[in-house]
Amino acid sequence: xxxxxxxxxxxxxxxxxxxxxxxxxxxxxxxxxxxxxxxxxxxxxxxxxxxxxxxxxxxxxxxxxxxxxxxxxxxxxxxxxxxxxxxxxxxxxxxxxxxxxxxxxxxxxxxxxxxxxxxxxxxxxxxxxxxxxxxxxxxxxxxxxxxxxxxxxxxxxxxxxxxxxxxxxxxxxxxxxxxxxxxxxxxxxxxxxxxxxxxxxxxxxxxxxxxxxxxxxxxxxxxxxxxxxxxxxxxxxxxxxxxxxxxxxxxxxxxxxxxxxxxxxxxxxxxxxxxxxxxxxxxxxxxxxxxxxxxxxxxxxxxxxxxxxxxxxxxxxxxxxxxxxxxxxxxxxxxxxxxxxxxxxxxxxxxxxxxxxxxxxxxxxxxxxxxxxxxxxxxxxxxxxxxxxxxxxxxxxxxxxxxxxxxxxxxxxxxxxxxxxxxxxxxxxxxxxxxxxxxxxxxxxxxxxxxxxxxxx
Amino acid sequence: xxxxxxxxxxxxxxxxxxxxxxxxxxxxxxxxxxxxxxxxxxxxxxxxxxxxxxxxxxxxxxxxxxx
Numbered sequence: 248x249x250x251x252x253x254x255x256x257x258x259x260x261x262x263x264x265x266x267x268x269x270x271x272x273x274x275x276x277x278x279x280x281x282x283x284x285x286x287x288x289x290x291x292x293x294x295x296x297x298x299x300x301x302x303x304x305x306x307x308x309x310x311x312x313x314x315x316x317x318x319x320x321x322x323x324x325x326x327x328x329x330x331x332x333x334x335x336x337x338x339x340x341x342x343x344x345x346x347x348x349x350x351x352x353x354x355x356x357x358x359x360x361x362x363x364x365x366x367x368x369x370x371x372x373x374x375x376x377x378x379x380x381x382x383x384x385x386x387x388x389x390x391x392x393x394x395x396x397x398x399x400x401x402x403x404x405x406x407x408x409x410x411x412x413x414x415x416x417x418x419x420x421x422x423x424x425x426x427x428x429x430x431x432x433x434x435x436x437x438x439x440x441x442x443x444x445x446x447x448x449x450x451x452x453x454x455x456x457x458x459x460x461x462x463x464x465x466x467x468x469x470x471x472x473x474x475x476x477x478x479x480x481x482x483x484x485x486x487x488x489x490x491x492x493x494x495x496x497x498x499x500x501x502x503x504x505x506x507x508x509x510x511x512x513x514x515x516x517x518x519x520x521x522x523x524x525x526x527x528x529x530x531x532x533x534x535x536x537x538x539x540x541x542x543x544x545x546x547x548x549x550x551x552x553x554x555x556x557x558x559x560x561x562x563x564x565x566x567x568x569x570x571x572x573x574x575x576x577x578x579x580x581x582x583x584x585x586x587x588x589x590x591x592x593x594x595x596x597x598x599x600x601x602x603x604x605x606x607x608x609x610x611x612x613x614x615x616x617x618x619x620x621x622x623x624x625x626x627x628x629x630x631x632x633x634x635x636x637x638x639x640x641x642x643x644x645x646x647x648x649x650x651x652x653x654x655x656x657x658x659x660x661x662x663x664x665x666x667x668x669x670x671x672x673x674x675x676x677x678x679x680x681x682x683x684x685x686x687x688x689x690x691x692x693x694x695x696x697x698x699x700x701x702x703x704x
Numbered sequence: 705x706x707x708x709x710x711x712x713x714x715x716x717x718x719x720x721x722x723x724x725x726x727x728x729x730x731x732x733x734x735x736x737x738x739x740x741x742x743x744x745x746x747x748x749x750x751x752x753x754x755x756x757x758x759x760x761x762x763x764x765x766x767x768x769x770x771x
Contacts, residue, residue, distance in 0.1 A: 541753075566725065
């Protein structure tokens with residue numbers, strides 16, 4: 248699978264038709280998806296029509312858009328006109344089809360990209376492994392017995408298997424960054440409010456982010472440039488304009504102050520996760536260590552706010568049809584609905600306190616490197632894992648390093664580090680709010696130096 | 705916050721579920737209690753954080769259409 252940028256260049260120049268790109272993509276999905284179970288819906292007819300429209304634009308001399316002919320697919324919590332939006336959950340299966348596309352889906356199409364399908368996920372986006380009882384587990388393309396991560400597991404696996412160069416996912420506590428790490432690809436969770444969530448099924452409305460997963464920083468930037476910016480349909484979407492990231496990628500990192508996250512982020516780490524952070528740190532001879540104050544409390548507060556928001560959201564359905572819920576998250580939803588209000592208020596006050604203190608760190612540094620996951624992909628069905636001498640539950644702890652970052656809406660790039668291990672793993676590159684450019688400049692520099700590289704196929 | 709005992713947590717789960725009119729099937733109850741105990745243990749980390757009167761909650765409501 249070529250990058251989105253190179254596909255678009257071929258289509259825009261007329262060297263290759265969008266129809267041939269899409270025909271090949273649909274054939275690849277048909278042949279290879281059954282092994283990984285990334286797709287839950289295919290849109291072959293629509294994709295062929297849209298590709299023909301792109302070719303017609305090229306033939307008539309019109310601009311087909313910067314993503315012309317690029318096949319993409321989206322986590323099935325995004326509305327696709329004419330398709331029922333599942334959010335990975337059986338309770339939505341009988342809902343009518345969406346009337347219109349989610350804002351981000353529409354924007355990618357308007358930039359010339361061609362939607363080919365919807366992707367599997369943890370039910371309600373509540374999970375880190377995409378083990379879905381009703382729609383099947385998504386398997387990691389690099390080892391079919393292992394998890395692709397979650398909750399945007401289909402979005403990670405579809406890119407890592409080379410089926411599409413670009414997908415969209417959502418990230419409330421790590422759901423783009425965890426699958427990006429476990430599948431060995433790039434992901435971008437922009438600043439909270441930077442990218443519209445309109446037309447996506449909510450999970451935790453003041454923590455939900457949406458963003459792209461791809462094979463390189465170039466393609467993350469292209470996708471971000473298409474989808475970021477104000478949207479009146481989403482009340483949490485910022486009215487700030489979103490400067491394009493693509494022109495920033497070649498800027499390098501000279502002058503940027505980069506630190507590695509210390510304390511909470513140093514253990515538990517499997518050797519491969521420690522090596523990934525070490526390789527990135529060595530590449531830039533980074534010596535500064537910086538500690539996010541009370542990151543463990545931040546993780547706890549994010550966990551609890553997620554449980555109460557999701558439990559409350561689904562309370563009416565839990566009253567009447569709890570038996571239809573995903574067994575892996577049903578009891579957590581039921582428990583979440585019972586959380587006392589004083590704890591919620593305390594968590595939101597702590598969140599402001601933590602936000603202000605972490606922001607002060609960005610007076611000292613421009614970017615922070617941290618592990619994305621404590622380990623590479625766990626086996627599907629595994630309940631516990633042992634890391635650094637500690638035994639812990641798999642499903643909640645895959646996100647232990649991502650949760651304290653999304654809790655305060657910071658922009659993060661998930662970057663796969665090529666450290667020679669059997670299974671891929673990634674790191675997080677974190678910046679101050681609205682500085683996605685810094686995340687991707689550091690990612691692009693690591694990519695140029697051969698430290699960061701997606702593992703495809 | 706002190707550590708919670710299992711009996712008190714179970715009584716709270718029952719009472720809160722009653723107030724919310726949320727029937728919990730007998731088969732789901734052990735898992736709900738276990739999950740609530742995990743949440744309570746996590747909450748204990750931050751509910752007593754020494755915040756000042758003017759430490760405001762994170763969400764900010766802004767009336768009217770976006771500026």
